[in-house]
Amino acid sequence: MESSIITAAQQGSVQAFKKIVDFYLPKMRPVCLRYVRTTLEADDVLQESFLKVYHNLHYFKFAGSFDGWIRRIVVNTALNHIKKDKQLYALENLENINEQNFSNEQENDELLDGVETTALLKIIDELPTGYKTVFNLYVFDDYSHKEIAEMLHISEGSSRSQYSKAKKMINKHMAGLRTEEKSSLKVRKNSNE
Amino acid sequence: MNNRNKESDAFKEAIRRKVGEDTPISSENDAAIWENLLAEIGTEKQISLKRTYTLWYAVAASVALLISLGVGVYLLNPANKQLAKNQELPNHQHYSEQVAKQQAADESKNTNSEYVTQKETQSVSETTTELVKTREIVAQNHQLKHLLPDESVATLNESSSIQLTNNFLNQRTVSVKGEAYFEVKSDKTHPFTVHFGDYKLEVVGTAFNVRNMAGENFKEITVKRGIVRVFDGKTKEGILLTENQQLRIYEQEETVLSIVDASNYIAWKTGSLSFKKTRLEDVFLLLNRQFNEEIILSPEIKNCTFTGDLSGLSGEEALSYVALTTGLKINSSKKTIYITGNSCD
Numbered sequence: 064m065e066s067s068i069i070t071a072a073q074q075g076s077v078q079a080f081k082k083i084v085d086f087y088l089p090k091m092r093p094v095c096l097r098y099v100r101t102t103l104e105a106d107d108v109l110q111e112s113f114l115k116v117y118h119n120l121h122y123f124k125f126a127g128s129f130d131g132w133i134r135r136i137v138v139n140t141a142l143n144h145i146k147k148d149k150q151l152y153a154l155e156n157l158e159n160i161n162e163q164n165f166s167n168e169q170e171n172d173e174l175l176d177g178v179e180t181t182a183l184l185k186i187i188d189e190l191p192t193g194y195k196t197v198f199n200l201y202v203f204d205d206y207s208h209k210e211i212a213e214m215l216h217i218s219e220g221s222s223r224s225q226y227s228k229a230k231k232m233i234n235k236h237m238a239g240l241r242t243e244e245k246s247s248l249k250v251r252k253n254s255n256e
Numbered sequence: 257m258n259n260r261n262k263e264s265d266a267f268k269e270a271i272r273r274k275v276g277e278d279t280p281i282s283s284e285n286d287a288a289i290w291e292n293l294l295a296e297i298g299t300e301k302q303i304s305l306k307r308t309y310t311l312w313y314a315v316a317a318s319v320a321l322l323i324s325l326g327v328g329v330y331l332l333n334p335a336n337k338q339l340a341k342n343q344e345l346p347n348h349q350h351y352s353e354q355v356a357k358q359q360a361a362d363e364s365k366n367t368n369s370e371y372v373t374q375k376e377t378q379s380v381s382e383t384t385t386e387l388v389k390t391r392e393i394v395a396q397n398h399q400l401k402h403l404l405p406d407e408s409v410a411t412l413n414e415s416s417s418i419q420l421t422n423n424f425l426n427q428r429t430v431s432v433k434g435e436a437y438f439e440v441k442s443d444k445t446h447p448f449t450v451h452f453g454d455y456k457l458e459v460v461g462t463a464f465n466v467r468n469m470a471g472e473n474f475k476e477i478t479v480k481r482g483i484v485r486v487f488d489g490k491t492k493e494g495i496l497l498t499e500n501q502q503l504r505i506y507e508q509e510e511t512v513l514s515i516v517d518a519s520n521y522i523a524w525k526t527g528s529l530s531f532k533k534t535r536l537e538d539v540f541l542l543l544n545r546q547f548n549e550e551i552i553l554s555p556e557i558k559n560c561t562f563t564g565d566l567s568g569l570s571g572e573e574a575l576s577y578v579a580l581t582t583g584l585k586i587n588s589s590k591k592t593i594y595i596t597g598n599s600c601d
Contacts, residue, residue, distance in 0.1 A: 077297065084290055089280035102283065110289050114296055121392065175270050183274065202268045203278075230267055 064129050073120045080120075084113055087130070091137045097199040098141040105141075112140040138204055142214055145196070174237040186236045194229035201226050392419045395434075399525065404430075408448065411437045413524050432466045437522050439463045440482075452477075455505055457486040458494070465522050478502040478521040529574070530565040539578065540595070547571030550592055556599035557584065 064086060071079035088109060095105040115136050123132050175183070190198060196215065200206045201222075206214070208222040215222070393402050395412035402410045405424045412418060416434025421427060428443070431451035440448045442461025450457050452468035452475050462482020468475050477486050479501050485494040488505045495513065497503055502516045520542050523529045529546060531539055537558040540551050549571060562582050566574040575593070579586050584597040 077294070080297070081290065081294075084293065088286055088289065089282045090278065092281040092283065093278040096281075102285075106283070106285050106289060110292055113289070113293055117293070117297060118391075172270060175274050180275055183271070202271055203275075 066125060069120070069123065069125075069129055072117075073123070080117060083116070087133050088113065090130075091133065094134060094137050094204065095141050097203060098138070098145055098196060104144060108137065108141045108144055112137040115140065134204065138200070138206075139214070142196070145192070174234060174241065177241050178237045182240060183233075183237070186233055186240075190229055190232060194225050194232065197222050197225040198229035198233075390419050390421050392417060404428075406441055406443065406446070406448075408441045409439045411439075411525050413437075432468050434469060435465070435467045435524065437463070437465045437480075437525050455486070455488055457484050459484045464497075465518070467521075473507050475505045476502065476521075477505075478516060478518045480518040480522065528567045529569075530567060532563050533561045534563070536560045536562055536578075536582070536595075543571070543574055543578075547574070551575065552592055552594050554594065554596045556601060557582075557595065557597045560597065560600035 064083060068079045068082050072083055091109060091112065092105060095108050096102070099105050099108055112133075116133055119136070123129065178186075187195065187198065197211055200211045200214070201208065208219050208226070211217075211222040212219040217225075393400065393410075393412065394417040395414055397414060399414060400412045402412065402418070404410055404420065406428055408428070410418055410430065413435035416432070416436055418430045418432050418436055420430045426446070428440075428446050428448040429451070430438075430449070433452075438448075438450065438459075440459050440461050440463070444460050447458045447460060450459075450466055452466050455475060457464075457466070457477060459482060462484055463480040464482070464484050465476075465478040465480065467477070477484060477497060479497045479499055481499055484497045486497060486503050486505075487494040488503070488511045490511060495503060495511070497513070500516060500518045502514045502518070502521065504512045504514070506512070516538070517530070517532070517534070519526070519528055520531065520534075523542060523546055529542060535558065536553060539562050540553055543549065543566075544551055547570075560582055562578055564577060564581055566577060569577065575586065578584065579595070582597065584595050587594040587596065
């Protein structure tokens with residue numbers, strides 16, 4: 064986004080702000096969808112986020128990317144929405160995953176190669192909320208475990224362990240996909256929601 | 257060693273490589289989302305500013321952008337404390353007299369004298385999601401007239417800013433850094449409150465000037481019209497000011513109430529500078545403010561008076577005119593101008 068448009072919006076130009084919304088709204092929707100359940104919720108989060116963007120434009124000092132700044136607002140707003148989801152914090156009660164270790168990187172890569180992207184995304188999407196949130200924040204939105212801990216009010220160690228468990232679960236599902244032709248996900252789908 | 261913001265591991269990298277960048281997703285809802293945003297912004301814009309100048313956002317250190325609004329607690333003085341010290345200058349009514357009158361009148365009242373605590377506005381890029389709703393208007397290189405949501409008008413001097421709450425219509429509260437002139441629309445059910453530094457004032461409907469400059473050891477309130485109640489932290493009930501009265505709240509010394517020609521204290525806004533038997537000390541204070549100079553008076557001429565209209569004159573012209581009519585001598589060395597003359601004491 065050109066800095067002249069941002070500046071114009073900071074000075075109150077509604078047209079400039081519309082350009083910002085037109086450009087970033089579709090961009091931020093996938094970000095939202097990583098954290099909320101439905102597209103309806105995502106739209107609510109997006110609307111709320113862009114209103115916050117509008118009210119806080121003057122705080123953007125052109126230090127760091129505008130994209131990153133908006134993304135943070137969107138992620139924070141989305142997390143606020145899902146904080147009400149109790150399962151987010153039901154860390155300890157989740158089923159014990161078979162602790163088979165897929166720590167071999169080569170095996171991991173092979174697993175990833177053998178799985179279609181859409182299937183992988185589905186696996187991630189069907190992770191238990193807590194794991195999924197940490198995983199998404201870490202992998203796709205580039206937050207550190209320290210930042211994730213602050214945002215979710217958990218310990219940094221908890222963030223790391225949830226990420227680790229998410230990894231294991233993903234690997235397990237990918238392995239399951241490979242060994243069975245049919246998706247094994249349907250069996251697991253309802254176990255932890 | 258991990259970069260704080262960009263921790264990574266092989267799995268993360270592999271997943272990102274595979275999934276790729278987010279693909280923007282449009283929706284039929286997008287238009288509706290914009291309509292809603294526009295509606296919410298539009299309501300604010302209707303009742304908000306009619307800018308005649310463009311806004312700049314200050315980057316200079318002299319104008320703090322994240323304003324910490326005065327979280328003040330009254331320093332309550334015992335009711336019968338004597339405020340001594342006499343500055344026997346013409347036109348200056350001492351604060352203690354004013355206080356004595358008010359205390360006598362207000363002894364029985366029991367008003368809440370706590371300052372409204374305002375939270376700091378926070379940068380959205382922090383991880384907290386609590387956003388306190390305030391709005392800030394900043395004037396950098398130009399004066400700026402701002403229409404407040406209640407149709408009051410605030411005129412900001414250069415390098416000044418005001419901050420107002422988003423629920424302004426319910427609670428008319430602003431804080432000032434720098435200098436601003438307020439023309440407050442009368443609304444008896446909603447007192448208009450201005451915070452400046454650790455102090456505040458309240459009005460119902462009036463016109464007054466607030467000067468809260470970093471680097472000056474006093475705050476200055478000048479009333480052009482109406483009645484203003486100023487809370488200087490020393491009086492529970494505050495000090496009532498009316499037309500052509502001025503209050504100076506000093507950090508270390510007593511608060512001083514003076515009679516002035518209020519028009520001259522808004523010369524920064526109007527350009528009108530007209531004196532009638534005004535002490536030179538005050539004349540040059542205003543000239544210094546108006547022309548951004550540092551003219552120094554020698555002590556013996558501070559009490560000499562000047563009568564004349566300096567509106568529309570340049571700094572040099574004004575100085576020459578005053579010197580000529582008052583019989584003064586101008587000595588200018590490198591950067592400062594010294595004025596001397598015959599004593600009037």
